Amino acid sequence: xxxxxxxxxxxxxxxxxxxxxxxxxxxxxxxxxxxxxxxxxxxxxxxxxxxxxxxxxxxxxxxxxxxxxxxxxxxxxxxxxxxxxxxxxxxxxxxxxxxxxxxxxxxxxxxxxxxxxxxxxxxxxxxxxxxxxxxxxxxxxxxxxxxxxxxxxxxxxxxxxxxxxxxxxxxxxxxxxxxxxxxxxxxxxxxxxxxxxxxxxxxxxxxxxxxxxxxxxxxxx
Numbered sequence: 001x002x003x004x005x006x007x008x009x010x011x012x013x014x015x016x017x018x019x020x021x022x023x024x025x026x027x028x029x030x031x032x033x034x035x036x037x038x039x040x041x042x043x044x045x046x047x048x049x050x051x052x053x054x055x056x057x058x059x060x061x062x063x064x065x066x067x068x069x070x071x072x073x074x075x076x077x078x079x080x081x082x083x084x085x086x087x088x089x090x091x092x093x094x095x096x097x098x099x100x101x102x103x104x105x106x107x108x109x110x111x112x113x114x115x116x117x118x119x120x121x122x123x124x125x126x127x128x129x130x131x132x133x134x135x136x137x138x139x140x141x142x143x144x145x146x147x148x149x150x151x152x153x154x155x156x157x158x159x160x161x162x163x164x165x166x167x168x169x170x171x172x173x174x175x176x177x178x179x180x181x182x183x184x185x186x187x188x189x190x191x192x193x194x195x196x197x198x199x200x201x202x203x204x205x206x207x208x209x210x211x212x213x214x215x216x217x218x219x220x221x
């Protein structure tokens with residue numbers, strides 16, 4: 001049995017508020033891989049970001065991102081449709097407000113694979129609904145190696161990501177948890193444990209009062 005075999009009953013889920021489980025890291029540190037593995041357990045709902053970045057050959061529109069034009073992104077931004085947005089490596093990324101509010105009200109937990117700028121906005125706007133984890137590489141040398149191994153960007157883009165990494169890493173203090181991703185399986189276990197503990201926080205379990213009232217009133221004779 002794994003940590004994610006834990007599951008609230010349908011009745012309990014309807015009486016709890018969901019939360020935003022945020023994973024951030026510099027490019028190549030492992031957040032996308034860890035996000036993909038966590039989603040296999042089907043406990044979290046992925047927040048699919050809107051982006052102006054060009055789609056990679058391995059990506060599917062509507063599954064990995066919603067790919068739109070810069071003009072369309074700016075229109076949505078002007079209409080305050082985003083709960084958070086940021087410019088990252090020269091491209092825009094954002095999260096639609098309506099999808100987040102609907103999920104939390106329904107008791108669903110959402111996984112966010114976003115950078116520190118988006119995280120900061122969510123923490124300010126929804127301070128009681130966010131749990132954030134920052135993933136660090138074990139060394140800058142290993143970060144360089146991972147960026148080259150994934151073979152998705154040219155050298156100019158890799159250099160840009162490495163230059164930005166030092167700025168991104170300095171944001172670690174604004175996160176609730178920090179995990180050094182030296183071993184993928186161990187890091188995955190740590191992050192799953194964090195998520196499971198957060199699901200059981202008293203403030204999120206709205207069903208507890210009625211359950212406890214019923215428990216106290218229960219006759220045992």
